[in-house]
Each structure stands twice: as structure tokens, then as C-alpha cells.
Amino acid sequence: MFSTSLGYEDQVISHFIFSNKLPIEVFTLDTGRLFNETYSVLNSTLERYKTPIKVLYPQTEAIEKLVSEKGPISFYESLENRKECCYIRKVEPLKRALKGNSIWITGIRAEQSDNRQDMPSVEWDEANQIVKFHPILNWSLDEVKAYIFKHNIPYNPLHDKGFVSIGCAPCTRAVKEGEDFRAGRNVDTGHNFEEAISYRDNLAKQLDEKLIVRYVTDTIKAKKLQDGKGKFPSRNGLQTYTLLDVIEEFEFDACIGGARRDEEKARAKERIFSVRDEFGQWDPKMQRPELWNIYNGKVNKGENVRVFPISNWTELDVWNYIKREKIELPSIYFTHERECILTENGQLVNTNEFVTIEEKDVIVKKKVRYRTVGDMTCTAAVESEAYTVDDIIAELKEAKISERGATRMDDRVSEAAMEDRKKGGYF
Ligand code: SF4
Secondary structure, eight states, X not given: OEEOOSSHHHHHHHXXXXXXXXXOOEEEEOOSOBOHHHHHXXXXXHHHHOOOOXXXXXXXXXXXXXXXXXXXXXXXXXXXXHHHHHIIIXXXXXXXHHTTOSEEEOOOOGGGOGGGTTOOSEEEETTTXXXXXXXXXXXXXXXXXXXXXXXXXXXXXXXXXXXXXXXXXXXXXXXXXXXXXXXXXXXXXXXXXXXXXXXXXXXXXXXXXXXXXXXHHHHHHHTTOOOOOSSSOOOTTTHHHHHHHHHHHHTOSEEEOOOOGGGOHHHHTOOSEEEEOTTSOOOGGGOOOOOTTOXXXXXXXXXXXXXXXXXXOXXXXXXXXXXXXXXXXXXXXXXXXXXXXXXXXXXXXXXXXXXXXXXXXXXXXXXXXXXXXXXXXXXXXXXXXXXXXXXXXXXXXXXXXXXXHHXXXXXXXXXXXXXXXHHTTOO
8 A cells, every 4th residue: 555645755656556557555644634735635636536545533522532632733833742642643544554554665765854864665564563565766866756746746835935844834934945855854864952953943934034954964964974873972072063054054153152161171172253263173272362241252263262252151051041031942941751771970871763762771751951951962861840940040049050961961971071072163
């Protein structure tokens, strides 16, 4: 059977199946939140090929309960709500559709995401107990479009407006000109927390700002770098290569960061205007003087600066400012329940697909929050009861250790861990 979301790729496969009258059942999921344009393309596909497409809907009872109890847009409120909505509207109907079948055909293409690059075109899907076949895995987007136009296949007009993958209307946006086509998807295949990436993309959308996204995974491939290894395979050091490439690509002469002196010893050595040489590197002994609030913004040819405007703030200052300005934040900063590995030195590292979980690991479910977000393989959570900004401010008044000291495993590697990374160009 073939699952179609009626996007470009799926229309190619539907055309092939229907034109050749192949005995393959075609189905689609109607989440109830699709774009009108998607319904139109379903209609024109049915008219063109005169072959039925099975439409599966979420279970009525589950949807009624969800919307009655949490409202129609609960997925905006938290990651848990989003997962719940996706489960009811997508996962459960999909499982129902696949049940009892042996082969599932999809329109997945390798270039759609980093983790599809090495994917085989035929694979076993353990979760759904089915063989998956991706017949156009190695097609480029240009090849897909050429096929669509050559055969005059009906396609979703949203593709012409910059939409690359078209799912539910509230959770899909167009990709802007010059933006990586994957930026429009609410997925990041790096080691980032999903909450942080969703927040980033939503903020860019709300502000209607152009967001430039570069992927550490791309740098690893392009430069043939060694990805992180071990139980907690951090990519923290590898980010530096991507950062330096971006600075060079756009010839940025100043990059603003939110680091503060009190976070960590190496950060304390930075000036507000902190110079990097033509190789992007930092020499703490060669810092230019910065007296009182007289900042040295002079940049020589080839150099650039990192600027840390809130370097002299404390974590408490930041949260008081957040409170005063009513700034929205990723939900991960507030207390929630999370499954974590309790490490030997007492840190709580969330279980995720990148860390290796061993039999001897102590897995706990705790009420936690994050004081800093970064690479999820080396950022630990802290136990907390802080559900609001006021709770966090009260909690911080009692805190004895900085957020980096409390939560970053990579900074604990050695006294000089951060300084070494910063010398190499790390933010
Ligand atoms: S993509 Fe958005 S609207 Fe669609 S099922 Fe998931 S959370 Fe709900």
C-alpha cells in the first residue's frame, strides 16, 4: 500500500500507480487540519485518475475528547500537547491503515533531511512491523518537478508559494527565498532539543524575519569530520566549524551572543567587544582594553568581533528582565516531567536517540527544567518545582552554582574545557 500526503513526491508515485493500474492501495490521512489546497488536489487527483484514494480520519471519540478538554489549538501550548495531537490525528490512523499489510510505499527522498542520506530504499520498520519501500529516495527535487510538469500531474499550488512539505496548516510554513529548504520543517536533526527548535521557528514566523539555518551535520559531511563518539556523543566542539563557515560565508564583522561573565571562567575573560583574528580564533591574553563602559569596536581587516551585550548581567538579571518584558520562552525552561539517565556524578541527562542507554544505567522520571539549552547529549536538566517565571526567580535566589556549572557536562571535562573551545572559535 502507498501512503500519500498529496505533496509533489507522492503525486509522482500516485501517477505511476494509477496510470499503470498497479494493484496497490493508495491511502491518505485527513487530520482535520489540512490546507484547503490539499483537499483541492485530492479532488483533482480523484477526477483525473478515476481511482479511489482511501481517506482515514482520526477516531471521533479521541478527537472529541481532545478538543473538548484542551481546545482546538492545544498543540501550540506544549510539546506534550503537540505529541498528543499528532498521535490522535496522525499516528493512530496510520497504524490502523498499515495493519495487516506487508509493504508500505512512501515518497520519502534522501535530500529532505540529514538522517535520510544513508537510508536504504527498502528497510524494515520495526515499530510498524512492515517493510518500507521508498522508490524515489534518490530523486532530486528538480527531477520530481520535471516529472510532475512532463506528465501534467495535479499538484498542490502551495508548492509554488514556497511550501516544501505540506502537512497540517497550523504546523507547516513556507520556506523563504534563500533559506535552506529544510528550515521550513519543524524538525532539526542535529542534537538540539525539539522545544528549542520549535520556539526558534515559531519566533521567526511571528516576527516574519528571515532565519538563516546552517546544519552541523552538513559541515561534518562536507569537511569529513569525525562525529561525536561515546555514550554522550556531543557535537558541541563541532559547532565551531559551522559557525566559522557562516561568519566567512556572510562576511559578518560582528556576531552578538548572549553569554555572561558569571556563567563560566573562560567567559569571564571575554570583553563586551571580543576580537577574533582572521582565523576566527580568540587569544585571551591579547584582549584589547575595555575601560568601564568604553567599548572598543575597532576591527582590523580580516578580524571580526563577538559582542556580548549582557556579559555583566547575572542569571537572575536575565530572568527579572524576562519577567518585566513578558518574554515568551521555550517550555523546556519550565518544570515538566522527563525521563532521564541519572549519571554517576548526579546529573540528569534526558534519554534521547543520540545517547547510548546501557543496562546498568539508572533511568528516572523526574520533575525537571533546563537552565541552559544546547546539545542535548551534554546538557543536563535540574530538578525543579519552578513552573512560572516567578518560581524561577525565587529558585535562582537560592542557587549556588551557575547554569553552565550545573548543567553542562562538556564544561566539566576539565577546568580549561570552555577556554580551549573558545580559543578555537566557539561562541
Ligand atoms: S501536525 Fe500539528 S495540527 Fe497536525 S496533528 Fe500534529 S500537532 Fe496536530
